[in-house]
Amino acid sequence: xxxxxxxxxxxxxxxxxxxxxxxxxxxxxxxxxxxxxxxxxxxxxxxxxxxxxxxxxxxxxxxxxxxxxxxxxxxxxxxxxxxxxxxxxxxxxxxxxxxxxxxxxxxxxxxxxxxxxxxxxxxxxxxxxxxxxxxxxxxxxxxxxxxxxxxxxxxxxxxxxxxxxxxxxxxxxxxxxxxxxxxxxxxxxxxxxxxxxxxxxxxxxxxxxxxxxxxxxxxxxxxxxxxxxxxxxxxxxxxxxxxxxxxxxxxxxxxxxxxxxxxxxxxxxxxxxxxxxxxxxxxxxxxxxxxxxxxxxxxxxxxxxxxxxxxxxxxxxxxxxxxxxxxxxxxxxxxxxxxxxxxxxxxxxxxxxxxxxxxxxxxxxxxxxxxxxxxxxxxxxxxxxxxxxxxxxxxxxxxxxxxxxxx
Amino acid sequence: xxxxxxxxxxxxxxxxxxxxxxxxxxxxxxxxxxxxxxxxxxxxxxxxxxxxxxxxxxxxxxxxxxxxxxxxxxxxxxxxxxxxxxxxxxxxxxxxxxxxxxxxxxxxxxxxxxxxxxxxxxxxxxxxxxxxxxxxxxxxxxxxxxxxxxxxxxxxxxxxxxxxxxxxxxxxxxxxxxxxxxxxxxxxxxxxxxxxxxxxxxxxxxxxxxxxxxxxxxxxxxxxxxxxxxxxxxxxxxxxxxxxxxxxxxxxxxxxxxxxxxxxxxxxxxxxxxxxxxxxxxxxxxxxxxxxxxxxxxxxxxxxxxxxxxxxxxxxxxxxxxxxxxxxxxxxxxxxxxxxxxxxxxxxxxxxxxxxxxxxxxxxxxxxxxxxxxxxxxxxxxxxxxxxxxxxxxxxxxxxxxxxxxx
Numbered sequence: 001x002x003x004x005x006x007x008x009x010x011x012x013x014x015x016x017x018x019x020x021x022x023x024x025x026x027x028x029x030x031x032x033x034x035x036x037x038x039x040x041x042x043x044x045x046x047x048x049x050x051x052x053x054x055x056x057x058x059x060x061x062x063x064x065x066x067x068x069x070x071x072x073x074x075x076x077x078x079x080x081x082x083x084x085x086x087x088x089x090x091x092x093x094x095x096x097x098x099x100x101x102x103x104x105x106x107x108x109x110x111x112x113x114x115x116x117x118x119x120x121x122x123x124x125x126x127x128x129x130x131x132x133x134x135x136x137x138x139x140x141x142x143x144x145x146x147x148x149x150x151x152x153x154x155x156x157x158x159x160x161x162x163x164x165x166x167x168x169x170x171x172x173x174x175x176x177x178x179x180x181x182x183x184x185x186x187x188x189x190x191x192x193x194x195x196x197x198x199x200x201x202x203x204x205x206x207x208x209x210x211x212x213x214x215x216x217x218x219x220x221x222x223x224x225x226x227x228x229x230x231x232x233x234x235x236x237x238x239x240x241x242x243x244x245x246x247x248x249x250x251x252x253x254x255x256x257x258x259x260x261x262x263x264x265x266x267x268x269x270x271x272x273x274x275x276x277x278x279x280x281x282x283x284x285x286x287x288x289x290x291x292x293x294x295x296x297x298x299x300x301x302x303x304x305x306x307x308x309x310x311x312x313x314x315x316x317x318x319x320x321x322x323x324x325x326x327x328x329x330x331x332x333x334x335x336x337x338x339x340x341x342x343x344x345x346x347x348x349x350x351x352x353x354x355x356x357x358x359x360x361x362x363x364x365x366x367x368x369x370x371x372x373x374x375x376x377x378x379x380x381x382x383x384x385x386x387x388x389x390x391x392x393x394x395x396x397x398x399x400x401x402x403x404x405x406x407x
Numbered sequence: 408x409x410x411x412x413x414x415x416x417x418x419x420x421x422x423x424x425x426x427x428x429x430x431x432x433x434x435x436x437x438x439x440x441x442x443x444x445x446x447x448x449x450x451x452x453x454x455x456x457x458x459x460x461x462x463x464x465x466x467x468x469x470x471x472x473x474x475x476x477x478x479x480x481x482x483x484x485x486x487x488x489x490x491x492x493x494x495x496x497x498x499x500x501x502x503x504x505x506x507x508x509x510x511x512x513x514x515x516x517x518x519x520x521x522x523x524x525x526x527x528x529x530x531x532x533x534x535x536x537x538x539x540x541x542x543x544x545x546x547x548x549x550x551x552x553x554x555x556x557x558x559x560x561x562x563x564x565x566x567x568x569x570x571x572x573x574x575x576x577x578x579x580x581x582x583x584x585x586x587x588x589x590x591x592x593x594x595x596x597x598x599x600x601x602x603x604x605x606x607x608x609x610x611x612x613x614x615x616x617x618x619x620x621x622x623x624x625x626x627x628x629x630x631x632x633x634x635x636x637x638x639x640x641x642x643x644x645x646x647x648x649x650x651x652x653x654x655x656x657x658x659x660x661x662x663x664x665x666x667x668x669x670x671x672x673x674x675x676x677x678x679x680x681x682x683x684x685x686x687x688x689x690x691x692x693x694x695x696x697x698x699x700x701x702x703x704x705x706x707x708x709x710x711x712x713x714x715x716x717x718x719x720x721x722x723x724x725x726x727x728x729x730x731x732x733x734x735x736x737x738x739x740x741x742x743x744x745x746x747x748x749x750x751x752x753x754x755x756x757x758x759x760x761x762x763x764x765x766x767x768x769x770x771x772x773x774x775x776x777x778x779x780x781x782x783x784x785x786x787x788x789x790x791x792x793x794x795x796x797x798x799x800x801x802x803x804x805x806x807x808x809x810x811x812x813x814x
Contacts, residue, residue: 152627152630152631157577157580157581157584157630158577158578158581160630161575161577161580162575162577164571164575165572165575168568168569168571168572170564170565170568170569171565173564173568174564174565177564181728182727182728209731209732209733212728212731212732213731213732213733213734213737215728216728216729216731216734217734217737219728220559220728220738223559223564223567224559224632224633224634225631225632225633226631226632226633227631320589321588321589321619321622321623321626321627322623324616324619324620324623325616325619325620326616326620327620327623327624330620330624331627
């Protein structure tokens with residue numbers, strides 16, 4: 001029998017069943033367990049265990065010893081502790097928006113959590129051109145609750161400093177520092193650029209020193225501005241959806257950084273869904289409806305975020321100077337500026353950098369994919385360069401519509 | 408015999424002698440030790456031990472259980488660990504500019520360090536209207552070495568994050584957050600305002616919502632911008648000088664914050680020395696020479712800081728994006744902006760807030776003290792409000808000269 005208490009090893013499906021039976025008090029003794037490794041991320045093994053007899057299921061997520069994205073990234077499996085603790089905290093800050101966590105095992109580096117099999121990964125669902133009318137409302141609540149309530153506006157400053165210390169995340173931050181802020185903006189050998197886009201990337205991105213300068217500023221803000229506890233990787237592959245519910249998963253990149261980072265990641269990934277719909281759906285009313293749904297979702301997320309942010313500020317700000325005239329508007333403006341910048345960074349890095357998104361890579365027709373990618377890069381650049389000018393949801397959609405006309 | 412290994416207690420002079428004899432391997436066995444408690448700060452007991460037989464001396468600095476500034480501040484004596492570790496680090500970054508440290512005792516919360524009795528506290532020396540022609544050169548080297556070399560420009564980003572974690576300093580940061588950024592800017596009961604200044608403070612500071620808004624922005628930057636490892640309390644009472652040498656002491660407020668914070672504190676405290684000379688020296692050439700010395704020192708510190716900063720950047724920057732065209736100028740501009748802002752904050756808080764400076768309080772003549780304080784407040788406000796416009800040493804001196812003419 002496998003021993004789980006002495007040293008870490010990566011489990012097989014069979015060992016995950018044994019682990020659940022001997023180490024977790026979740027399934028009945030007479031459970032008939034079946035297990036499948038369903039991880040499609042880059043960093044972890046995800047075991048789904050099902051007890052067919054009692055119709056009960058569970059996820060065991062185990063950190064791999066090396067990031068699966070590439071052998072070049074060596075990651076400490078301690079990131080699973082971070083994930084467990086942050087899910088626990090997010091459950092308190094934004095109840096119902098993250099999976100329930102049952103246990104964390106520091107030796108095996110794994111977390112047992114709620115199975116969300118009746119949900120779909122949002123990226124997959126959007127690529128099937130499904131719509132989630134409640135998503136803007138859900139995600140804006142999640143964003144306001146996790147971002148504002150972990151800032152110095154609301155949190156006691158000593159407690160906030162403990163939060164910064166606890167969620168210091170050097171290895172996963174380094175991945176973002178390299179893959180989001182650095183490599184996409186020069187001709188880095190590790191980039192993976194689609195042939196139909198290379199010339200455009202070279203001219204518009206790599207050969208623009210003004211753009212590079214702005215990315216350096218943003219990189220330093222990302223590294224040094226401990227504003228709020230972030231999810232840190234809030235793309236549509238980190239979001240589970242069903243008609244009436246949204247669950248945010250995979251917070252292993254969590255750390256205290258600029259609040260706009262999470263908001264910008266959501267917006268950029270909806271833009272990927274937009275170009276996917278535009279270039280993979282047949283021209284017609286259904287496509288038009290899907291594109292409008294995505295535009296409205298982007299617009300609503302920003303406008304609902306603003307509204308809920310200001311309302312939560314009024315209700316919950318504890319910092320005395322946060323009540324000074326004009327301060328909350330100044331603060332929110334800065335979050336929107338960072339949101340625009342990160343929307344732009346994410347748009348560029350998913351097109352040029354190492355970690356692409358299926359929304360775009362699945363566009364089969366060569367010139368369509370090139371057009372989709374150029375829209376993302378052109379919009380990305382404008383989001384970065386003009387980031388001070390984004391104040392409303394409409395401002396965010398306008399750039400997308402403008403760039404769409406160019407290709 | 409007193410036992411020093413079981414639990415913390417605050418030592419008497421006699422117990423400090425016993426401590427040195429039994430716990431430190433510094434004095435000879437036949438030493439004839441004499442001890443005086445010479446602390447004039449607010450937070451610690453400072454024992455000076457002298458062996459008259461062998462002409463050797465040592466400082467033992469012990470953290471008190473409660474800040475001596477006021478019983479309202481409860482401080483963990485762990486700040487002495489922070490002080491030991493930072494002196495050790497600063498010795499490596501800026502050799503010769505901090506006292507040597509010999510030992511740290513985590514039970515007694517005390518540090519044994521080099522005795523600097525042949526030095527004078529700079530505030531005292533400047534109040535005697537002495538001059539230190541090498542000071543601008545020394546302090547600018549100290550500032551560049553400690554601030555730039557602990558930033559993400561030079562330091563590896565993972566190592567930097569460890570530094571942020573290690574020097575998290577919630578209790579002493581809270582003192583600064585309250586006493587520097589908050590209380591001076593409204594009619595806080597804890598403020599100690601000179602009668603001749605109260606009306607001016609009320610009108611120009613407390614009743615100016617635009618100024619308050621800026622202080623809120625600066626407070627949030629102080630709390631969240633982990634740019635460089637700061638000294639954190641770099642006023643002229645934390646600097647020992649003699650003709651050919653400068654030693655920076657008391658780094659117990661150290662944490663990672665905005666680099667301009669340390670530079671601004673130095674500049675503001677030279678302005679206090681300036682108004683002291685102006686209003687306590689007899690009108691005549693000697694006064695003129697002293698005022699010019701202080702003006703030149705302020706100007707030189709800024710200009711030498713800029714020059715050495717850019718040179719060290721060229722030599723030592725490791726971050727790839729830090730080499731992008733225009734980035735170091737952008738970064739240095741931001742440090743100068745923060746320097747101006749903190750100069751202004753320090754000028755206001757020492758006049759209005761709880762912790763005053765002797766340079767000003769020792770001005771005996773009522774209307775002179777009021778004039779000196781109004782110069783500081785008027786300049787302070789301009790440094791905060793116009794902080795974007797300070798680019799050279801001359802810019803810093805000009806404000807002082809302009810405000811001087813008004814009172």
